Amino acid sequence: MMDINAQLKIIKRGAVDIVSEEELRLKLKEGRPLIVKAGFDPTAADLHLGHTVLLRKLKQFQGLGHRVKFLIGDFTARIGDPTGRSQLRKQLSKEEVQKNATTYLDQVSRILDKNNLDVVYNSEWLEKLGVTNMLGLVFSKGSVSQMLARDEFRKRLDLGQEISLLEFIYPLLQGYDSVELKADIEIGGNDQLFNLLIGRAMQKDFGQTPQVVITMPLLEGTDGVQKMSKSYDNYIGISEPAGDMFGKLMSISDELMFKYYELLTDEDMAAVRLMHPKDAKVRLAKLITGQYHGDVAAAAVADEFGRVFGRKEVPQDAPVHKLAQGGERVIEVIIACGLADTRNEARRLLEQGGVSFNGERISTEEALLSCEGILKVGKRRFLKLQL
Numbered sequence: 001m002m003d004i005n006a007q008l009k010i011i012k013r014g015a016v017d018i019v020s021e022e023e024l025r026l027k028l029k030e031g032r033p034l035i036v037k038a039g040f041d042p043t044a045a046d047l048h049l050g051h052t053v054l055l056r057k058l059k060q061f062q063g064l065g066h067r068v069k070f071l072i073g074d075f076t077a078r079i080g081d082p083t084g085r086s087q088l089r090k091q092l093s094k095e096e097v098q099k100n101a102t103t104y105l106d107q108v109s110r111i112l113d114k115n116n117l118d119v120v121y122n123s124e125w126l127e128k129l130g131v132t133n134m135l136g137l138v139f140s141k142g143s144v145s146q147m148l149a150r151d152e153f154r155k156r157l158d159l160g161q162e163i164s165l166l167e168f169i170y171p172l173l174q175g176y177d178s179v180e181l182k183a184d185i186e187i188g189g190n191d192q193l194f195n196l197l198i199g200r201a202m203q204k205d206f207g208q209t210p211q212v213v214i215t216m217p218l219l220e221g222t223d224g225v226q227k228m229s230k231s232y233d234n235y236i237g238i239s240e241p242a243g244d245m246f247g248k249l250m251s252i253s254d255e256l257m258f259k260y261y262e263l264l265t266d267e268d269m270a271a272v273r274l275m276h277p278k279d280a281k282v283r284l285a286k287l288i289t290g291q292y293h294g295d296v297a298a299a300a301v302a303d304e305f306g307r308v309f310g311r312k313e314v315p316q317d318a319p320v321h322k323l324a325q326g327g328e329r330v331i332e333v334i335i336a337c338g339l340a341d342t343r344n345e346a347r348r349l350l351e352q353g354g355v356s357f358n359g360e361r362i363s364t365e366e367a368l369l370s371c372e373g374i375l376k377v378g379k380r381r382f383l384k385l386q387l
Contacts, residue, residue, distance in 0.1 A: 001065045004028045014263045016190040019213040034066045037183035041077035042100035047107045048235040050219040050228030053263045055111045062116045072101050075123040125180045171195045175202035183211045190215040224256045242293040246301040249285035318382040327370025339377040
């Protein structure tokens with residue numbers, strides 16, 4: 001295996017918390033493949049770049065010769081993780097969880113080495129415990145005072161909001177997963193620190209050497225403010241088309257770009273900071289798009305992006321719409337051709353100056369399109385109009 005200090009340099013890149021680094025060093029000195037656990041509750045079907053922060057760290061552990069336990073929380077997903085929530089998460093059915101888990105595995109295989117990966121489901125042991133063992137082995141290990149030390153629980157109590165007993169149970173079940181897997185290391189988002197530390201405490205109670213906890217930062221989405229999430233519509237999905245992925249990456253701020261470099265690539269940060277910001281962003285977009293679509297596709301969409309946004313040309317694959325005789329209202333064309341999801345969105349784009357025809361801005365939905373040309377909606381949607 002690689003020298004311990006060299007391993008630590010890779011492991012520590014981008015990390016927020018390591019509890020504790022000294023324990024991690026001792027485990028690495030043992031010279032054996034460590035069991036590295038990360039849990040994912042399949043509460044949605046698609047993964048985005050925010051999820052890949054943890055996946056890339058797991059990939060680094062694989063590269064260092066350690067064994068990754070990719071835990072699918074098919075049991076805990078039916079309860080709902082309270083982390084960062086002001087109210088109880090909607091519970092999913094077993095069928096919904098299984099459907100989402102299937103898509104997870106397909107997407108995860110794009111990042112992790114399947115030959116050095118154990119995919120495990122926590123229903124395998126949690127469903128078998130039964131009520132008696134669940135009470136005696138798991139729930140007896142936690143206390144109300146311990147749970148109320150959690151920030152979001154305390155805030156909700158102060159606001160007079162309800163806390164479900166299920167939400168107290170969730171961290172204990174996640175902690176028991178670490179006991180079952182005899183995890184040496186658990187990785188999670190920095191909002192998961194409380195849950196991961198519960199795992200350490202439970203391992204001690206069961207006479208195991210406690211796991212080292214490593215947390216990674218939450219990745220802000222394209223808005224640069226909120227964490228990446230479908231619900232905030234600021235996400236970049238790892239399965240979305242190469243052109244959309246590249247364009248979204250080019251839209252992020254220069255400040256956020258450096259965080260993406262650190263968490264989503266293996267590039268030398270000192271060298272990145274010496275680059276011109278525009279060149280650095282193009283390189284970032286090509287690197288990440290290439291990870292999920294291949295270098296050839298990344299190069300092609302980069303060239304197309306430069307043509308359209310650098311040289312103000314029209315995309316070669318822009319769709320064509322044949323105008324009705326006498327012309328059509330702009331808002332009807334936008335809706336009919338799928339350039340906006342709703343009429344309200346189309347109106348908002350018109351009001352905010354996001355619609356133009358042959359380079360001239362259109363601000364009213366009654367504007368009539370009656371000649372050939374190029375309709376542009378937003379930053380990346382084009383339509384060729386023909387008679």
